[in-house]
Amino acid sequence: MMTEPPKSEGSEGSEENCPICNKPKSKHTPEKVLECSKKMREFQDAKEE
Numbered sequence: 001m002m003t004e005p006p007k008s009e010g011s012e013g014s015e016e017n018c019p020i021c022n023k024p025k026s027k028h029t030p031e032k033v034l035e036c037s038k039k040m041r042e043f044q045d046a047k048e049e
């Protein structure tokens with residue numbers, strides 16, 4: 001039996017939201033993807049010091 005993941009608002013099925021801008025990753029433009037991954041790295045760098 002499979003356990004269903006908790007449904008979050010506005011998300012459809014397997015759509016994964018970006019933790020940086022809280023928008024579905026599939027809705028990102030290539031520029032936005034770069035921007036978000038850069039911020040994500042900065043965030044992780046700051047955390048893993």
Ligand SMILES: [Zn+2]
Pocket residue numbers: 018019020021022023028032036
């Ligand atoms: Zn994003």
